[in-house]
Amino acid sequence: MSDLLFEMTEKALAKNIPLSVQLDLTYRCNERCVHCYLDHEDHGEMTTAEIKQLLDEMAEAGVFILTLSGGEIFVRKDFFEILEYARLERQFCVKLKTNAIMIRELEAARLREIGVESIQISIYSYRPEVHDAITLVPGSLKRSLDAVRFLKSQGLRVILGNVLMVQNMQDYQGVRALAEEIGVECTLDPTITPMMDGDRSVLKLGVNQNALREVFRDKALVGDVEEFCAIAEPADENGLLALPCSAGHTSCYVSPYGDVYPCVQFPLPTGNVRQQRFFDIWRDSERMKEVRSIRLKDLTTCSSCSHSGSCTRCPGLAFMEGNMRGPSSQDCEKSFARTGIPSANMLAKKRAPANLVQIGVAPVSPVTQPSGAIA
Amino acid sequence: MSNLYVARNPRVAARSLDGEMMIMSGSDSTLFTLNKTATIIWQSADGATPLEQIVRQKICTEYQVEASEALRDAESVARNLASHGILQISEQPILHGAAK
Numbered sequence: 042m043s044d045l046l047f048e049m050t051e052k053a054l055a056k057n058i059p060l061s062v063q064l065d066l067t068y069r070c071n072e073r074c075v076h077c078y079l080d081h082e083d084h085g086e087m088t089t090a091e092i093k094q095l096l097d098e099m100a101e102a103g104v105f106i107l108t109l110s111g112g113e114i115f116v117r118k119d120f121f122e123i124l125e126y127a128r129l130e131r132q133f134c135v136k137l138k139t140n141a142i143m144i145r146e147l148e149a150a151r152l153r154e155i156g157v158e159s160i161q162i163s164i165y166s167y168r169p170e171v172h173d174a175i176t177l178v179p180g181s182l183k184r185s186l187d188a189v190r191f192l193k194s195q196g197l198r199v200i201l202g203n204v205l206m207v208q209n210m211q212d213y214q215g216v217r218a219l220a221e222e223i224g225v226e227c228t229l230d231p232t233i234t235p236m237m238d239g240d241r242s243v244l245k246l247g248v249n250q251n252a253l254r255e256v257f258r259d260k261a262l263v264g265d266v267e268e269f270c271a272i273a274e275p276a277d278e279n280g281l282l283a284l285p286c287s288a289g290h291t292s293c294y295v296s297p298y299g300d301v302y303p304c305v306q307f308p309l310p311t312g313n314v315r316q317q318r319f320f321d322i323w324r325d326s327e328r329m330k331e332v333r334s335i336r337l338k339d340l341t342t343c344s345s346c347s348h349s350g351s352c353t354r355c356p357g358l359a360f361m362e363g364n365m366r367g368p369s370s371q372d373c374e375k376s377f378a379r380t381g382i383p384s385a386n387m388l389a390k391k392r393a394p395a396n397l398v399q400i401g402v403a404p405v406s407p408v409t410q411p412s413g414a415i416a
Numbered sequence: 417m418s419n420l421y422v423a424r425n426p427r428v429a430a431r432s433l434d435g436e437m438m439i440m441s442g443s444d445s446t447l448f449t450l451n452k453t454a455t456i457i458w459q460s461a462d463g464a465t466p467l468e469q470i471v472r473q474k475i476c477t478e479y480q481v482e483a484s485e486a487l488r489d490a491e492s493v494a495r496n497l498a499s500h501g502i503l504q505i506s507e508q509p510i511l512h513g514a515a516k
Contacts, residue, residue: 105431134429134440156427156442
């Protein structure tokens with residue numbers, strides 16, 4: 042994060058402004074990724090008019106960074122109408138997340154014309170037999186990579202978003218090399234998110250501890266391995282008062298049905314924009330206020346954990362485990378893989394660690410790393 | 417007398433945060449913040465109102481400042497913003513107008 046954006050975020054925090062929102066336009070998708078946490082049936086998506094109304098309200102509330110995601114955003118026939126409205130009528134800084142298989146030269150040129158900050162495209166491998174086996178769509182890697190090149194040729198900022206799982210564990214370096222060859226950025230995320238209905242069966246796709254340890258010791262990914270894997274001091278008095286993350290503080294998530302959550306990975310319903318104004322939910326929801334009130338000192342197990350000073354505990358994943366003030370096992374496992382020291386949660390459970398974490402990757406030249414670098 | 421017209425570049429992203437504009441350049445995603453005077457110019461930059469009128473009606477009424485000095489400063493700000501692609505400036509009205 043740039044110093045200026047940090048400064049703006051601090052100001053937004055002080056003024057209770059939702060600086061950044063992810064809006065999923067649809068859960069429908071033209072791929073069927075094996076690790077996806079969504080129900081792809083349409084249960085009553087917001088109409089074009091409803092979304093424009095929401096964009097009006099979000100702009101009024103002070104939202105600046107708008108991430109449009111899904112599902113697959115391009116399956117909405119009104120996608121460009123929504124994007125144009127968001128960009129040209131309401132001046133959002135727009136980021137897109139897509140599999141890009143519907144982006145050809147024409148769409149790439151139109152995106153360039155409208156102007157977006159970045160386009161993150163899901164690429165799981167450099168090998169079609171691996172990528173296509175994850176998306177369950179034959180030919181999807183070729184189409185996505187064609188789109189990457191179309192977008193790149195338009196001068197747009199493209200980020201390859203890779204999710205690390207059992208199926209593609211051996212391929213992340215190849216994806217990085219591919220990104221470097223094309224001249225785009227690349228991220229790696231080993232987090233597998235449970236289904237929104239609570240089903241955790243997809244977690245079995247996550248990589249195991251041994252694989253994770255290897256990834257955390259890959260200099261190309263983490264930079265200084267010794268520093269990255271060092272055991273940090275537990276949180277001090279100030280650290281215990283720190284905010285867990287931006288969810289509910291300066292950012293939130295809106296589903297295609299208008300439900301507002303603290304984050305896409307924190308499925309705690311706080312209101313619906315079909316019934317209340319966006320800012321009223323943001324400001325007044327008791328659940329949002331509860332999320333906002335939590336500090337590290339309030340966390341039952343984590344506040345006394347030896348990793349408290351360096352853990353990237355996700356409150357949403359903790360919530361999905363049953364307690365938003367409890368530990369997120371996936372992050373315990375990350376800390377364990379990084380340092381070899383079990384977390385307080387793991388010691389309490391006295392069980393072998395499972396296998397899920399979340400990391401970012403070092404930049405691929407010549408472009409810079411997006412926000413969310415290794416923490 | 418200056419005949420400068422200014423229009424917001426519709427390709428940038430912009431939002432007011434506590435009275436100051438946050439602007440992200442459409443060309444290279446560089447983030448800028450505008451101070452309160454520059455924010456007034458930005459918000460009034462519709463392509464049709466001369467900068468001199470913006471200064472006289474929106475800045476001189478807000479701040480205790482000599483009109484000619486304020487106009488010189490405003491022109492400097494406008495040219496600086498234009499150099500970053502945030503504003504469009506012209507000696508003629510900018511017919512395509514600015515972002516809403």
